[in-house]
Amino acid sequence: MLETININFWYGAFHALKDISMKIERNTVTAFIGPSGCGKSTFLRLFNRMNDLIPDTHLTGECLIDGKNIYSKTVDVTGLRKNVGMVFQKPNPFPKTIYDNVAYGLRVDGESNRGLIARRVEESLKSAALWDEVKDKLKKSAFELSGGQQQRLCIARALAISPSVILMDEPASALDPVSTSKIEDLIHTLKRDYTIVIVTHNMQQAARISDRTGFFMLGELIEFNDTKKVFLNPDREETQNYITGRFG
Amino acid sequence: MNKQIRQNIAFTVFRLLSLAVVGILFWILGFITYKGIGVISWQFLTTAPTDGMTAGGIFPAIVGTLCLIAGSAAVAFPLGILSAIYTSEYAGDGKVVRFIRIMTNNLAGIPSIVFGLFGMSLFVNTMGFGDSIIAGSLTLGLLTMPLVIRTTEEALKAIPDTFRQGSYALGASKLQTVSRIVLPAAFPNIITGLILSVGRISGETAPILFTVAAYFLPQLPDSIYSQVMALPYHLYVIAVSGTDLEATRPMAYGTALVLIAIVLIINVSASIIRKKLSKRYA
Structure with a gap:
């Protein structure tokens, strides 16, 4: 379970996240929506501490995964990132073979048992619904795949190290409609085994795939509720305006 | 005059000027x-x-020139590559790094004769290597290091950050990300930069003048403490200070041709190697 308590975040002097508290249950799909620059991606990247890579940032508040504060001094960040996988906006396979891409996370974790790696690679590619398309060319460069296939490869790569949470930052925004619907189907299946948090610009997508939806605006969490409720009967006027397209 | 004509004139001028550059090269060759x-x-x-x-x-x-190429590569490559990895991957963008970068650029701007004098003072005299391959290689290595650092840094910067982020997101450490993702991806360009910098130094005369080059030494070197003859210095000697300049003029041109051929071979092999290596990933 993910939980944040009074999270505030600054890029330099810019106050990007304002006092955000929320709880995300296990094995659910949670969507974050909101206009560009509202902080939803920044908030997403808190959960695997990717914001640590950006210089001159500052955080207050607590961010808990299964009750443990992931920003406490004793937390091993690489260990955290093994538990919290991430899929990026643009597919970013490594300049390596398809096989090596999926095996990468296991190998940097020190796994050297080839049989085990081969098994995990196959399982992960199957879970990412990519196995049938690539099983005959595992030793080919990942760049030979189409954009949609590359994104599923990145999902497989994240699954290979058996995370419990998967963060997705607009995973389908660079893809065509067919590839997008494949990714959405995939998210539906993955929900059984993983907790998924997804940032999306596409409100129909949020409505289709998520159980809960959070609406962000100007660094604040305006509303966080069951997806049906947010889209059919939101509590706040700003949410209503945004989903009906009056701004944003 | 209408736009179309003006554009045609402008492009014709540009084209002629760039052809002139190629023309000069072919003229010399x-x-x-x-x-x-x-x-x-x-x-x-x-x-x-x-x-x-x-x-x-x-x-x-x-033989002397080939020894110096190998020797200066052995000096400049490890030092240059490691410091480029440090400044571009580890050090961030603080004051220290900016200082290092400015100093590297300044180092690149120092005239090569100054490197020659410095090498003579430090390696030949103070450290007592005498006129030797090791003194010459150290001097040439220092001279070429800024170029090695800069080309390596550029090769590393050309690697998109999304690769690094992808690696971190899978729980990789910084060292793993650099050694398993960034360096292999940058390798074709790094190796090209290295080879080109080596080609550049093979023609340098001033730095070897006081540190290694022999006026006349028919026997081959037997250790790194030997003096050697080198093509650029030999060319200088037989062109301006030999015993019979008229008689040796054709030999001077022959020496120049061999030197240019070595540099060309190095440069061409650099681009072949790069094409071969980048095909692996494309």
């Missing part, structure tokens, strides 16, 4: 080849000079 090809023979390439350097070949100078 053609001139040297025309004047020098006559003395090139198996004997010229494989024997030592004789008769007060008015006859014989340039074999010791070829």
Whole structure:
């Protein structure tokens, strides 16, 4: 379970996240929506501490995964990132073979048992619904795949190290409609085994795939509720305006 | 005058100017080849000079230059590559790094004769290496290091950050990300930069003048503490200070041709290697 308590975040002097508290249950799909620059991606990247890579940032508040504060001094960040996988906006396979891409996370974790790696690679590619398309060319460069296939490869790569949470930052925004619907189907299946948090610009997508939806605006969490409720009967006027397209 | 005509005139001027650049290169190459090809023979390439350097070949100078290329590469590559990895991957963008970068650029701007004098003072005299391959290699290595650092840094910067982020997101450490993702991806460009910088130094004369180059030394080096002849210095000697300048003029052109050929071979092999390596990933 993910939980944040009074999270505030600054890029330099810019106050990007304002006092955000929320709880995300296990094995659910949670969507974050909101206009560009509202902080939803920044908030997403808190959960695997990717914001640590950006210089001159500052955080207050607590961010808990299964009750443990992931920003406490004793937390091993690489260990955290093994538990919290991430899929990026643009597919970013490594300049390596398809096989090596999926095996990468296991190998940097020190796994050297080839049989085990081969098994995990196959399982992960199957879970990412990519196995049938690539099983005959595992030793080919990942760049030979189409954009949609590359994104599923990145999902497989994240699954290979058996995370419990998967963060997705607009995973389908660079893809065509067919590839997008494949990714959405995939998210539906993955929900059984993983907790998924997804940032999306596409409100129909949020409505289709998520159980809960959070609406962000100007660094604040305006509303966080069951997806049906947010889209059919939101509590706040700003949410209503945004989903009906009056701004944003 | 309408826009179309003006544009045509502008582009014609640009085209002529860029052709002129190529033209000058071919002129030099053609001139040297025309004047020098006559003395090139198996004997010229494989024997030592004789008769007060008015006859014989340039074999010791070829060997000397190859030794210096290898030696300066051994000095500049490890130091240059490691410091480039440090400044571009580890050090962030603080004051220290900016200072290092400015100093690297300043180092690149120092005239090569100053490197020669510095090398003589430090390596030849103070450290007591004498005129030797090691003193010359250290001097040339220092001279070429800024170039190695800069080309390596550029190769590393060309690697998109999304690769690094993808690696971190899978629980990789910084060292793993650099060694398993960034360096392999940057490798084709790094190696090209290295080879080009080596080509650049093979023609340097001033830095070797006081640190290694021998006026006349027909026997081959037997250790890194030996003095050697080198092509650029030999060319200078037989062109302006030999015993019979008129008689050795064709040999001077021949020496120049061999030097240019070595540099060209190095440069062409650099681009072949890069094409081969980048195909692996594309």
